[in-house]
Amino acid sequence: MFRFLRGLVLPEAACEEANNSSRYENLFKKLDVNEDGRVDIAELHAGLKALGIPLGRDAEETIFKTGDSNKDGQLDFEEFMQYLKDHEKKMKLAFKSLDKNNDGKIEASEIVQSLKILGINISEQQAEKILKSIDADGTMSVDWNEWRDHFLFNPATDIEEIIRYWKHSTVLDIGDSLTIPDEFTEEEKKSGQWWRQLLSGGVAGAVSRTGTAPLDRLKVMMQVHSSKSNKMNISSGLKQMVKEGGVRSLWRGNGVNVIKIAPETAIKFWAYEQYKKIFANEDGKIGTVERFVSGSLAGATAQTSIYPMEVLKTRLAVGKTGQYSGMFDCAKKIFKREGLKAFYKGYVPNILGIIPYAGIDLAVYEALKTAWLDHYASDSANPGVFVLLGCGTVSSTCGQLASYPLALIRTRMQAQALLEGAPQLNMVGLFQRIIANEGILGLYRGIGPNFMKVLPAVSISYVVYEKMKQNLGLA
Structure with missing residues (x-):
C-alpha cells in the first residue's frame, strides 16, 4: 500500500527537496474530498482508508491534535x-x-543490533522480514525515502514507538503472548487507546465465556x-445437567465468570506496570525474561x-x-x-x-510463531490471523496439559464442602487420594x-x- 502511495504522490529522492511543496500539495488534494481547502477528521479517515493506510481513530486524532495549530478542528494546507x-x-x-x-541505508544486521541494545533479541531472518515490509525497490535495505514514505502518517515519534508499531503490525517476536498483559505506550495511555483496547478484550472475553459456558x-x-465408580462423559454430563435444572442450568455460574473479567483485567494491567518498573534496568528497559516474570506476578496478584x-x-x-438464589446468596451462605x-x-x-501454564503457553506460542516465520513467511513478517489463532490454540492446550492437575485439585478443594461425607483434604492429601483411587488419569477428569x-x-x-476495535475506532 505504501508503494502505491509512493507512486501516486511521492516522487523519487533526487528531486525531493525541490518538490516537497508539490508532494505535500498532491497528497493534500487527495485527502480534501470536498475541495474546500481544509481537511477534517472524517476526510482524513476516508482519504487514508482509500489510500490503503487505515490508521484507526486514535492515530488520526493524534495527527489532528499535533497539526491543528489554530484548534479549529480542521487542517488547512499550511498546517498539513x-x-x-x-x-x-x-x-x-x-x-x-x-x-x-x-x-544512508538500514540493513537487517543494523535492526538486530539496535533492538539488542533495547533488550529485544530477534534473528536476522526476522529482521529481513521487517525490512521487506518497508523495502519498496527489493534491495533488502531501506533508504531514507522508503523509510519516510512508510512512516509518513504513522504518529510514532521515536524508535521505541516504531518498535511498538512493528510489534503490532508485523508480529515482532519480543516474548509476549496471551498470558502477558497488554503493554501501552505513553501516547496510547494519554489518548485513551489503552482503555479502549482493554474494553475490547473484556467484552470479547465475556462473549467468549458465555458462548462456551456449558462446556x-x-x-x-x-x-x-x-x-x-461414577463415570461421567460429555454426553451423560450434559444430559444430567439439563435433567436436573433445565437448559438454563448449563450457564449456572457464568455470571460470576463474566463479572470478574473487569477487576481481574484492571488489577493485572496495573500490577504489570508496577512490576515492570521494579525489574527495569537503569535505562528503563525490560527484557523478555523480566517481562515474563512481571506478567506472571501480575497474574498472581490479580488472582x-x-x-x-x-x-x-x-x-x-x-x-x-x-440451592443458591444468586451470587450474593451463595457468598452469604458460604461465609455463615x-x-x-x-x-x-x-x-x-x-x-x-500459573507458572507452568504461563511459561509453557509462552514458550510454545513463540516457538511455533518463530518456526512459521522462519520457514513459511516469504515476503512478510506478519503470520496472519489464522496462523496466530493456531499457535495460540496449540500453546494454550499445551499449557493446560501441564497445569491441569493443579486446576483439578483447586476445583475439588473449592467444592469439597458441598460433597456430603467427603473428608476436607488439603492439596497434598487430595493428590494422594486421587492417585490411590483413580490413578494418574484421575488428575485429568474433565x-x-x-x-x-x-x-x-x-x-x-x-x-x-x-468488531469492538472497529466500533471504538481502533481498527
Whole structure:
C-alpha cells in the first residue's frame, strides 16, 4: 500500500527537496474530498482508508491534535504541510539511530543490533522480514525515502514507538503472548487507546465465556463428581445437567465468570506496570525474561485479589437447582457456614498452576510463531490471523496439559464442602487420594470439554475483539 502511495504522490529522492511543496500539495488534494481547502477528521479517515493506510481513530486524532495549530478542528494546507515537515524531522532522527554505519541505508544486521541494545533479541531472518515490509525497490535495505514514505502518517515519534508499531503490525517476536498483559505506550495511555483496547478484550472475553459456558460447567462437574465408580462423559454430563435444572442450568455460574473479567483485567494491567518498573534496568528497559516474570506476578496478584469470585463460580456451577438464589446468596451462605477462609480454598494450587501454564503457553506460542516465520513467511513478517489463532490454540492446550492437575485439585478443594461425607483434604492429601483411587488419569477428569472449548473460545474472542476495535475506532 505504501508503494502505491509512493507512486501516486511521492516522487523519487533526487528531486525531493525541490518538490516537497508539490508532494505535500498532491497528497493534500487527495485527502480534501470536498475541495474546500481544509481537511477534517472524517476526510482524513476516508482519504487514508482509500489510500490503503487505515490508521484507526486514535492515530488520526493524534495527527489532528499535533497539526491543528489554530484548534479549529480542521487542517488547512499550511498546517498539513507543517505537520509533515515536523514529523519527517522526527522520522529522520529515528532513521539515523538505526543506520549504525551512516551509509544512508538500514540493513537487517543494523535492526538486530539496535533492538539488542533495547533488550529485544530477534534473528536476522526476522529482521529481513521487517525490512521487506518497508523495502519498496527489493534491495533488502531501506533508504531514507522508503523509510519516510512508510512512516509518513504513522504518529510514532521515536524508535521505541516504531518498535511498538512493528510489534503490532508485523508480529515482532519480543516474548509476549496471551498470558502477558497488554503493554501501552505513553501516547496510547494519554489518548485513551489503552482503555479502549482493554474494553475490547473484556467484552470479547465475556462473549467468549458465555458462548462456551456449558462446556466450562461440564468440566467443573466432571472434575468434582466423576470417578471410577461414577463415570461421567460429555454426553451423560450434559444430559444430567439439563435433567436436573433445565437448559438454563448449563450457564449456572457464568455470571460470576463474566463479572470478574473487569477487576481481574484492571488489577493485572496495573500490577504489570508496577512490576515492570521494579525489574527495569537503569535505562528503563525490560527484557523478555523480566517481562515474563512481571506478567506472571501480575497474574498472581490479580488472582489473589479476585479469588473469592473463583470460589463462588465453582460453588454455583456445582450447586443444585434452588440451592443458591444468586451470587450474593451463595457468598452469604458460604461465609455463615464455613467462615472467611472458605473463600480461599484451593488458592495454593491455583497460584502454583500459573507458572507452568504461563511459561509453557509462552514458550510454545513463540516457538511455533518463530518456526512459521522462519520457514513459511516469504515476503512478510506478519503470520496472519489464522496462523496466530493456531499457535495460540496449540500453546494454550499445551499449557493446560501441564497445569491441569493443579486446576483439578483447586476445583475439588473449592467444592469439597458441598460433597456430603467427603473428608476436607488439603492439596497434598487430595493428590494422594486421587492417585490411590483413580490413578494418574484421575488428575485429568474433565479435560475433554476443556479442550473442546479452546478453539471456539479463541475464535469467538478474536471476532468480537476485532468488531469492538472497529466500533471504538481502533481498527
